[in-house]
Amino acid sequence: MAKTVVIFGSTTGNTEFAAGKIGSAFGEAELKAVSAKALEEAKEYDLLILGASTWGYGELQDDWVSVVKDLEKLDLKGKKVALFGTGDQSCYPDTFVDALGLLYEALKNSGAEFVGEWPTEGYEHSGSKAVKDGKFVGLALDENNQPDETEARIRAWVAQVKAQAGI
Numbered sequence: 001m002a003k004t005v006v007i008f009g010s011t012t013g014n015t016e017f018a019a020g021k022i023g024s025a026f027g028e029a030e031l032k033a034v035s036a037k038a039l040e041e042a043k044e045y046d047l048l049i050l051g052a053s054t055w056g057y058g059e060l061q062d063d064w065v066s067v068v069k070d071l072e073k074l075d076l077k078g079k080k081v082a083l084f085g086t087g088d089q090s091c092y093p094d095t096f097v098d099a100l101g102l103l104y105e106a107l108k109n110s111g112a113e114f115v116g117e118w119p120t121e122g123y124e125h126s127g128s129k130a131v132k133d134g135k136f137v138g139l140a141l142d143e144n145n146q147p148d149e150t151e152a153r154i155r156a157w158v159a160q161v162k163a164q165a166g167i
């Protein structure tokens with residue numbers, strides 16, 4: 001079993017809620033609120049699942065902002081990384097789940113292998129830094145407008161990530 005950690009930054013609890021659901025779906029994943037220490041310990045895991053909400057206008061959630069420089073310096077060669085993000089596609093259609101894209105940007109030179117890209121079908125938005133080559137770079141969740149979709153999206157995404165990570 002790949003050693004798995006879910007690291008999240010959450011201001012009003014939505015990303016924390018999703019992190020809990022994702023952790024349970026994995027079975028043996030550890031759950032950590034993001035901090036410099038949590039990132040230092042990231043090297044102990046085979047699969048890192050990182051989640052952030054988007055705040056301001058397309059910005060990373062505050063707890064991630066504090067550690068983004070540490071994130072950019074991580075050496076994750078040999079590790080697999082899956083990303084998820086929460087946002088609000090109705091109020092912020094131009095910056096929907098941008099933080100998901102910002103996490104990807106911060107880690108794209110880390111040497112990690114990204115898994116868990118996700119289709120854009122089923123969402124209505126006009127712009128997102130999280131879309132690369134026509135797909136989200138990770139799981140997009142919208143607790144504000146599509147809370148009923150969250151559970152099924154997480155189930156399908158975790159199954160996909162497990163298959164891609166060979167778990």
Ligand SMILES: Cc1cc2nc3c(=O)[nH]c(=O)nc-3n(C[C@H](O)[C@H](O)[C@H](O)COP(=O)(O)O)c2cc1C
Nearest residue numbers: 010011012013014015053054058087088092096097
């Ligand atoms: C002031 C404010 C700014 C926000 N900006 C964005 C945004 O630019 N893009 C987006 O997708 N969601 C945006 N959101 C929505 C949050 O990302 C969403 O409510 C998320 O579920 C919050 O997760 P959290 O409770 O884990 O922090 C914003 C919400 C607020 C209140």
